[in-house]
Amino acid sequence: MTLEIIGITVLWIFLFGYLIVASIDFGAGFFNAYSLLTGRQHILTNVIQRYLSPVWEVTNVFLVFFFVGIIGFFPKTAFYYGTTLLVPASIALILLAIRGSYYAFETYGSRGHKGYSFMYGLAGLFIPAALSIVLTISEGGFIDMVNGSPVLDYHALFTSPLTWAIVVLSLTSVLYISAVFLTWYANKAGDSDALKLMRKYALIWALPTIITAAGIMVELRSHNPEHYNNMVDIWWAFGLSFLLFLGTVWLLVKKRSYGLAFGLLVGQFLIAFFAYGFAHRPYLLYPHLTIYDSFTNEAMAIALIIAFIAGLALLIPSLYLLLRLFLFNKDYVRGKKDNHA
């Protein structure tokens, strides 16, 4: 395995980590707002708050880790993506900032009002949409080189069906991932009302997620045939991902093994996400930038990989401790003990 492949794999793992934890977070905010609108807030709020409070800061780190890492391993991405993404990334940043800080203001400070909860829920849907633009751009066709500098073609971007297919996928999968996770969490908490509601949402969002995912394939066929063909070559991975999807839905319908259902869901997205990334190889930005021509020097790559391994040695036990104390602690999950500062 070359250093380039190790580098991009590390980053892809972290992006996947962000995808899962942020989806849970964004979806939870949306369901919280929605239940407020339909007068069912008392059912969900406790479960959602209890999970989110100790981990909200960790979620953010996954994102920071990804964008710092990509500049580290692939400095040229700063030139292409940095220049073109000013507007979408700034908008995502502003929404993230408002959402993150107001979550803390609300949870630790004073209870906010309804309007704020709606904003919070909506922002959670706009952020994945704004961030997923990067995936669209990486497929090529939206960046023109003017006087040696990349310029984003907004018209082409916003009129492309591919853009909207990816945006819709990001929204449906956020809601689906979050609903399945919260079903499991509500079950652990022994909160049958929340369980019922979240299970319903999970089943509602399952179908749109898989349909939009398939829709992307269709769009890619005309937009980026090379990527499409690479994906067809590893069709079995997507087939396996689909089987895992069926497994999750089946367990949800049968009302059992919610933990396993969530596990299958993670597996489904993991396989699809890696197969998608694998097929995109070697391009970081089709066709301008590959992982080979943008890779950093060898000394830095080795230093980063060593730092990465040392960092993981520190993080994995810490994350395990965090999960033990909150996610997998019965007393905490069931709300018997709060103990917050």
Add this chain to the structure above:
Amino acid sequence: MGNEEAIFYSRVLTELTLSFHIIYATIGVGVPLMIMIAQWVGIKKNDEHYILLARRWARGFVITVAVGVVTGTAIGMQLSLLWPNFMELAGNVIALPLFLETFAFFFEAIFLGIYLYTWDRFENQKKHLLLLIPVAIGASASAVFITIVNAFMNAPQGFDVLNGELVNISPLVAMFNPAMPTKVAHVVVTAYMTSAFVLAAIAAFRLLKGSNHVYHKKALFLTMKVGLVFSIAAAIIGDFSGKYLAEYQPEKLAAAEWHFETEENAPLILYGVLDNGEVKYAIKIPYALSILAHSNPTAEVIGLDQFPEDEIPPLYIHYLFDIMVTIGVWMTFLSAAYWIGTQMKWKLVESKLFRWLIVLGGPLTMLAIEAGWWLAEVGRQPWILRGLMRVEDAATTSGQVDTMLILFSGLYLILGIGSIVVLTRMFRRNPVEKELADRHAEKGADIS
């Protein structure tokens, strides 16, 4: 929008984001240490006031951390969005500390979450104190790593330039550049100092506003004592920074000191105004600049005459230097007077006037932090990488920076107001007297 404007707005937006971020970042670095000290003292003295102090600081700290995290994310991404050419070049050499910073941040985030949600969970309070150590280490470590990146911009090394390409890159040499020791030490120590004085200001303010509770007196004494220690440390490291500048970045020192001609026996200029190249109303301390630069009153100090005009930083940084140093010295004296005064039981330190001065010290030290950063950053002009890349070659070519500036200004306004409102409400509604009474009621209920 022309490229000139993109550069200008990129600079303004970066300055705005950083100036806003460092308020929260400074608190984020210093306060965990203060919480740790308070909790440790509380356990050692078996005094619940200190434990409560730690708990209440922790509660307020969450709010500042939240703003620090989101604005830190903003500046992290803005580096690539606004300065893509810089990041492309520097990323090859300085990515390691940037990467390490996120690890430190990750580590801190995990343990802060645990710490905040395990109050009263452990039988033994010492276990809870142990959780705070990684928080404090993570907070300081991220300051260390990010300051290393900044130090590299002032003293780039660890690579060779061959035909415009960077070769022979050595990440560790880049990290341990000559600017790093003084910069890192100064940043960390002044963050501790500032946090101590900000917390002292709060305690003094409560004492002035009617509460005469011993809790606030303990808080005030603890924070002023810690503040004194760190302000002395800051002054010593500041002296080393002067020596570093004389050696490696003489143009920054010369511009900050209005030292135009290279000369021996150089005097230090304090205050004054610059009028058509003439220094007026300034206090001149003979030989002091030579001492600051080389520990030798007769040593030669390089002046601005040695540099081409387009490589000289703006001369207004002298005022920033004055502000920073004056506040630092003033706070050292104020906290020393407080500490001695308390030992000697002087009436003065209990007086209203003195307490108001302590209250004022909070915002003043924060101002000194801002002034110090502006001095360090503007003093590096016109370079983004000293001697290597000029600011105008680093900026984005995007035409929408001005709109983004407006959006981010709005964001910081909302966050600034929001955090102040939430913090004041949080503590006004739950004063310490009430919380102590509640805790006693709870304990009483447990017994009976």
